[in-house]
Amino acid sequence: MNKHPKNNSESLRSLLLMAELEEGRPISQREIAARLGIALGLVNTYLKALVKKGYVQVKAYPRNRFAYLLTPKGFAEKSHLAYRHLSNFNKLYRITRLDSLALFDSLRQQGAVRVSFCGVDDLTEIAYLSLREAGLELASVMDDEGVGGSFLGAPVVSLPVGVEAGDIPILITSPPRVGHFRSILLQLGVTEQNIHAPSFRYDEVFR
Incomplete structure (x- = not known):
């Protein structure tokens, strides 16, 4: 039995979030929240954590649009999480x-x-x-x-x-x-x- 359900849930959310970002297109946090079915504030928290860890970088576009880009380190982490959750x-x-x-x-x-x-x-x-x-x-x-x-x-x-x-x-x-x-x-x-x-x-x- 898994003794760390919270950690599993958090790593899954990180995986799903990074999967949404891998195309590198401009997308709002509200759009991400709607697609993943989680709260907007939670998306913001996860994105900040991923940026801090060096997995994601932010690129600004006109009209307050942003693209959240996976870094090479982020792609490696996504692959690791995908294998873990197989x-x-x-x-x-x-x-x-x-x-x-x-x-x-x-x-x-x-x-x-x-x-x-x-x-x-x-x-x-x-x-x-x-x-x-x-x-x-x-x-x-x-x-x-x-x-x-x-x-x-x-x-x-x-x-x-x-x-x-x-x-x-x-x-x-x-x-x-x-x-x-x-x-x-x-x-x-x-x-x-x-x-x-x-x-x-x-x-x-x-x-």
Whole structure:
């Protein structure tokens, strides 16, 4: 049993944060907080710590925009953390598979035929495997950051377009952005009853 869950949680947040920064594009701390589903103040604290350790450097752009760039030392640390958490990500795969399959089985029993996905990341494909196993169809795939792309042959559309698929269940398939997507879906008129999300949190998986 892991005797240091807090340290694991903190190192995971650092890993996820550095993964968001590796492209080196201008991004606000508020955007990072929304993508990772953590508090803005916590993002600020982690960024300061990463800068202090020499893992991240800050580059200023016009209009108060900033790019947080991983240094060579930061890339090395990210690789180290990724290796350290590999077994946990395998655990996350298994939990996602079982969690999504249980949800889809329940929705099918309630009469659902189609389900939409909201948010595209590495876990979305796992959810799709469970969707097919449960005998349901994929109605739409939405993610405002991936518009114009595709997911297993299906076009990725904006959330306003995606909800036009009808009064059907929507599964948020990007755990770090559950809060962000839930808020937007509710604003677009989707009922709380039709919004579903993983029953676990990243922090719980990585204990």
